[in-house]
Amino acid sequence: MFESVTIKDIAKALGVSVSTVSRALNGSYEIGSDTKKLVLEYAEKINYRPNPIALSLKEQKSHSIGVVVCEVANDYFSQAINGIESIAYNRGYHVIITQTHESFDRENANVKHLLSRHVDGLLVSLSAQTTDTSQFKYLLDKGFPIVFFDRAAPGLETHKVVADNFKGAFEATETLIKAGYKKIAHVTNSNNLLISQERLDGYKAALHQYGLEFSPEHVKYCNHGGKIIEEVEIAINELLSSVTRPDAIFSGSDKLTISCMGILKKLQLKIPDDIELAGFTNSDVVQLFDPPLTVVRQPAFEMGQVATELLIKTIESKWRVEEFKTEKMPPEIIIR
Amino acid sequence: MFESVTIKDIAKALGVSVSTVSRALNGSYEIGSDTKKLVLEYAEKINYRPNPIALSLKEQKSHSIGVVVCEVANDYFSQAINGIESIAYNRGYHVIITQTHESFDRENANVKHLLSRHVDGLLVSLSAQTTDTSQFKYLLDKGFPIVFFDRAAPGLETHKVVADNFKGAFEATETLIKAGYKKIAHVTNSNNLLISQERLDGYKAALHQYGLEFSPEHVKYCNHGGKIIEEVEIAINELLSSVTRPDAIFSGSDKLTISCMGILKKLQLKIPDDIELAGFTNSDVVQLFDPPLTVVRQPAFEMGQVATELLIKTIESKWRVEEFKTEKMPPEIIIR
DNA sequence: CTGAAAGCGCTAACAA
DNA sequence: TTGTTAGCGCTTTCAG
Numbered sequence: 001m002f003e004s005v006t007i008k009d010i011a012k013a014l015g016v017s018v019s020t021v022s023r024a025l026n027g028s029y030e031i032g033s034d035t036k037k038l039v040l041e042y043a044e045k046i047n048y049r050p051n052p053i054a055l056s057l058k059e060q061k062s063h064s065i066g067v068v069v070c071e072v073a074n075d076y077f078s079q080a081i082n083g084i085e086s087i088a089y090n091r092g093y094h095v096i097i098t099q100t101h102e103s104f105d106r107e108n109a110n111v112k113h114l115l116s117r118h119v120d121g122l123l124v125s126l127s128a129q130t131t132d133t134s135q136f137k138y139l140l141d142k143g144f145p146i147v148f149f150d151r152a153a154p155g156l157e158t159h160k161v162v163a164d165n166f167k168g169a170f171e172a173t174e175t176l177i178k179a180g181y182k183k184i185a186h187v188t189n190s191n192n193l194l195i196s197q198e199r200l201d202g203y204k205a206a207l208h209q210y211g212l213e214f215s216p217e218h219v220k221y222c223n224h225g226g227k228i229i230e231e232v233e234i235a236i237n238e239l240l241s242s243v244t245r246p247d248a249i250f251s252g253s254d255k256l257t258i259s260c261m262g263i264l265k266k267l268q269l270k271i272p273d274d275i276e277l278a279g280f281t282n283s284d285v286v287q288l289f290d291p292p293l294t295v296v297r298q299p300a301f302e303m304g305q306v307a308t309e310l311l312i313k314t315i316e317s318k319w320r321v322e323e324f325k326t327e328k329m330p331p332e333i334i335i336r
Numbered sequence: 337m338f339e340s341v342t343i344k345d346i347a348k349a350l351g352v353s354v355s356t357v358s359r360a361l362n363g364s365y366e367i368g369s370d371t372k373k374l375v376l377e378y379a380e381k382i383n384y385r386p387n388p389i390a391l392s393l394k395e396q397k398s399h400s401i402g403v404v405v406c407e408v409a410n411d412y413f414s415q416a417i418n419g420i421e422s423i424a425y426n427r428g429y430h431v432i433i434t435q436t437h438e439s440f441d442r443e444n445a446n447v448k449h450l451l452s453r454h455v456d457g458l459l460v461s462l463s464a465q466t467t468d469t470s471q472f473k474y475l476l477d478k479g480f481p482i483v484f485f486d487r488a489a490p491g492l493e494t495h496k497v498v499a500d501n502f503k504g505a506f507e508a509t510e511t512l513i514k515a516g517y518k519k520i521a522h523v524t525n526s527n528n529l530l531i532s533q534e535r536l537d538g539y540k541a542a543l544h545q546y547g548l549e550f551s552p553e554h555v556k557y558c559n560h561g562g563k564i565i566e567e568v569e570i571a572i573n574e575l576l577s578s579v580t581r582p583d584a585i586f587s588g589s590d591k592l593t594i595s596c597m598g599i600l601k602k603l604q605l606k607i608p609d610d611i612e613l614a615g616f617t618n619s620d621v622v623q624l625f626d627p628p629l630t631v632v633r634q635p636a637f638e639m640g641q642v643a644t645e646l647l648i649k650t651i652e653s654k655w656r657v658e659e660f661k662t663e664k665m666p667p668e669i670i671i672r
Numbered sequence: 673c674t675g676a677a678a679g680c681g682c683t684a685a686c687a688a
Numbered sequence: 689t690t691g692t693t694a695g696c697g698c699t700t701t702c703a704g
Contacts, residue, residue: 004452006681006682007681008681008682018683019690019692032689050682053392053680054696055682057387057390057681057682073418081409085434094432097417098421099421116385116388118387258620261621265624283619283621285594285621285622288594288597289624342697342698344698352675354675354698355699359699366674386697390697393696394700395680
C-alpha cells in the first residue's frame with residue numbers, strides 16, 4: 001500500500017514503455033485505445049497512485065498550500081481552517097498549517113519555511129506584531145499567489161477575504177448604546193492590524209451617531225492580542241479605576257472577549273450587572289451564557305472556503321492575475 | 337526568494353562539480369577544507385536552500401507527518417494540533433491535517449491520501465464510526481509508523497498517547513455523587529471508541545464504590561459524537577422523560593458537553609438547579625460559567641507533543657521499532 | 673580529494 | 689501510435 005508501484009513497474013509488466021504508460025494514464029490522445037485500456041485496467045488493478053513528489057519535482061509545484069495563522073487553538077481560526085481544508089481537500093491540495101503565535105519573526109520564518117517547501121500559494125492572516133509586510137510584497141511582485149484572510153495587509157495588491165468589521169463593531173456598539181450604556185470602553189487587538197482600526201472606526205461611528213462622546217482613554221490596545229493575559233488585565237484594571245469608569249466593554253477579538261470574561265469573573269464583577277460585555281467571538285459556548293453575551297460572529301468557515309477558492313484560482317490561472325478583489329463578508333450579530 | 341538556487345548554480349559559479357558542492361554542503365569528510373569553505377560561504381551568501389522535494393524523491397521520505405482527527409474546530413483537537421505543530425516544526429517536519437468528520441469512509445480516504453503524499457508517519461485519532469482498524473494493522477505490519485492519540489485502536493501494537501479516561505470519569509462522577517446527586521446519567525460518544533468504554537467504566541466504578549446502582553438506561557450513546565445535534569437531543573429527552581429521570585448528567589466528550597449545555601438551555605433547564613452537568617471538555621470558556629461546571633480536562637497540548645515525539649522517534653529509528661508504549665496522561669479535574 | 677554518472681518517478685520533446 | 693531520452697534537484701557510488 002505504501003511502497004507504491006511506479007509507472008516503470010506497469011511498463012515492465014505490460015511490456016510497453018514508460019511513456020506509453022504515462023500517456024495512457026494522462027489520457028493523451030496520441031495513444032491506441034486498446035493499449036490505453038490495457039494500461040488503465042492494469043493500473044487500476046494494482047492500485048497505482050502517481051507519486052506526487054516526483055510530479056512536484058517535475059512540475060515545480062507541490063499541490064500544497066501554506067497557511068499562516070496566529071493560533072490554531074482559537075475558535076475563529078480553527079473554524080476557518082475547517083473551511084480551508086474542506087475546499088483544498090476536494091481540489092487535491094493539501095494544507096500545511098503554521099502558527100505565528102503573534103510574532104513577526106515567527107511569521108517570517110514560517111513563510112520562509114513554507115516557501116522552501118515549495119507551497120504553491122499562501123493563505124495568510126497577519127500576526128498582531130506585523131507592521132512590515134515587505135516580505136509579502138516581494139513575493140506578490142514576483143507573482144506568487146497569496147490570499148489574505150481576516151487580518152489583511154493594507155496596501156498590498158492581492159485577493160483579500162475579510163469580514164465587515166466596521167459593520168460588526170458598529171452594530172455591537174449600537175446594541176450596547178440602545179441597552180442604555182453610556183460609557184462604553186473598547187478593548188482591542190494591536191493597532192497594527194487593519195481589523196483593529198476598522199473595528200475601532202465602527203465603534204466610534206456608533207458612538208457618534210448616538211451622540212456619545214468618544215474618549216481615547218476608553219480604548220485599550222492589547223498588542224499581543226490577548227496572548228499575554230497580563231496585558232488584558234492591566235487594560236481592564238486601568239479602565240475600572242479611571243475616573244470615567246466604563247459601564248460596558250466592547251472587545252475586539254475572539255481571544256480578548258474570552259480573556260475579558262475571565263478577568264471580570266476573577267474580579268468578581270458580574271456581567272451585565274456590574275459591567276456589560278459584548279464582543280467579537282466565534283465561540284459557540286459563549287452563547288450559552290446566562291444571560292448570553294451580545295456577540296459579533298464572523299463567518300469563519302465560509303471565509304476559509306472563499307479564501308481557498310480564490311487562492312487555488314490564482315494558483316491555477318494560466319496568466320498572471322492582476323485583478324484582485326476584496327471579499328467583504330457580513331458578520332452575524334447575535335443580540336442577547 | 338522562491339525560485340530557489342540549485343546546487344548546480346553553485347557548482348557553475350564556483351567552477352566545481354555538483355557532487356563537490358553536495359559533499360561540502362553535507363559536511364562530508366572526503367573533501368578539502370578550503371573547497372568546503374568556499375562552497376559553504378558562497379551558499380550562505382546566495383542564501384541557498386536545498387529543495388526538499390528533490391530530497392524527498394531521493395530519500396523516499398517526505399519529512400511530513402499526516403494527522404487524522406475528526407474535527408479541527410474542537411477545543412481538544414485544536415489544542416492537540418497546537419502541540420503537534422510545536423514539536424514537528426522544531427524537528428523540521430511539516431504537518432498535514434485531515435478531518436474525518438467522524439466518518440469511517442472519510443478516515444480511510446484520508447489515510448490513503450496521506451499515504452499517496454508519502455507522509456513519513458501518521459498521527460491518528462479514530463473516527464467515532466470506526467470499528468474496522470485493519471487498514472492501520474496492515475500498515476503497522478509493514479512497519480509504517482503510526483501513533484494513536486486520544487482515540488486509540490484497541491489491539492493494535494503501536495505507540496499510543498491517551499488520557500487516563502477511567503480516572504477522569506471516576507473523579508467527575510465521584511464529584512457529582514459527593515455533591516449529593518443520586519441518579520447520574522452518562523451521555524457519551526460512540527461505543528466503538530475505546531475512550532467511551534473506559535469512561536463508562538470509570539463512571540460505573542464510581543457509582544459502585546459509593547453504593548449507587550448502575551442502570552443501563554442511564555447511559556446514552558451518541559454515535560456521531562455530538563456532530564448531529566439531534567442525536568444528543570433525543571438522548572437528553574429520553575433521559576428527562578424516563579421514570580428514573582436523572583438529577584445529573586456526566587458527559588463523555590468535549591462536543592457532547594457543549595451540546596448538552598446548549599440543549600438544556602434550550603429546554604430552559606437551569607444548571608445545576610434543574611439538572612446538574614459535568615463532563616469532559618477542553619474549552620476554557622466553560623470554566624467561566626456561573627456557577628462553573630465540574631469538568632475533566634485532558635492535557636491536549638502535551639498529548640499532541642508526546643505523540644509527535646514518539647512518532648518522529650519511530651520514523652527516525654534505524655531499526656524497526658518493536659517495543660511500543662502507551663503513555664497514559666493524567667487528566668485535570670476542575671471541580672466547581 | 674574531486675568529477676562523472678546513475679537513479680529516485682514522472683513528463684514531454686524528439687525519433688521512429 | 690509507440691519508444692527513447694533528457695531533465696526536474698539531489699545524493700552517492702564508482703572512477704580517477
